[in-house]
Structure formats: C-alpha cells, structure tokens
Amino acid sequence: MQIQVFMGNAGDGNTNKLQEIIDRLNALGKSQPVIQAGAYGEDGLLQILEVRAAGGQREILVDSCSPQQILSVLEWQPCTEEDPNYADLVIHLARRD
Secondary structure: OEEEEEOHHHHHOOOHHHHHHHHHHHHOOOOOOOEEHHHOOHHHHHHHHHHHHHOOOOEEEEEEEOHHHHHHHHHHHHHHOOOHHHOOOEEEEEEOO
16 A cells, blocks of 8 residues: 655645546546545544445545544554555545645
C-alpha cells in the first residue's frame, strides 16, 4: 500500500494535485467518487477504505482529512502489509486546512 498526503491548499478538493489524479482516473475509465473525510471519524474512515479496497478500488481519493485521520491511516498501513488485497492500493489523502 502506498499513501500520499497532500498538505496545505490540497485540502479544498479542487487542487491541481487532486484534480490531476481525478483526470487521470477518468481517462482510464476508472473514475471513483472522492471520499469526504469530514463525514467520518477515524475508525469510520478506515472502514470505508477497507470497503473500497475489498470492492476492488486500487486508487482511493480522500478529501478534507483531519490530522488525526491521516495519522490513523498511516498507523493502519503496517497492519495491511501481509494482506495481498492491499499490495497495489494507493490512497491519496488531502489534509484540510
């Protein structure tokens, strides 16, 4: 699993970094809805990430993450290292300001 964290202005959902990823996924026919982290606590965010990964989504975009949510995802990452379902997963987290 790879995790990318966008800081600062990246947290508005309309940044160049997130938009580049959205555009690339759309061009590949793999458009996925962006998870709005504000709708979830730390545990809820981890659960939705697990559901998306189990459903076959290989790139997941998460907008408006709190520092605590980002930390939770980073702490969760080592727990998935031996699970092949997470081997090629990429999670993009945009931190809210």
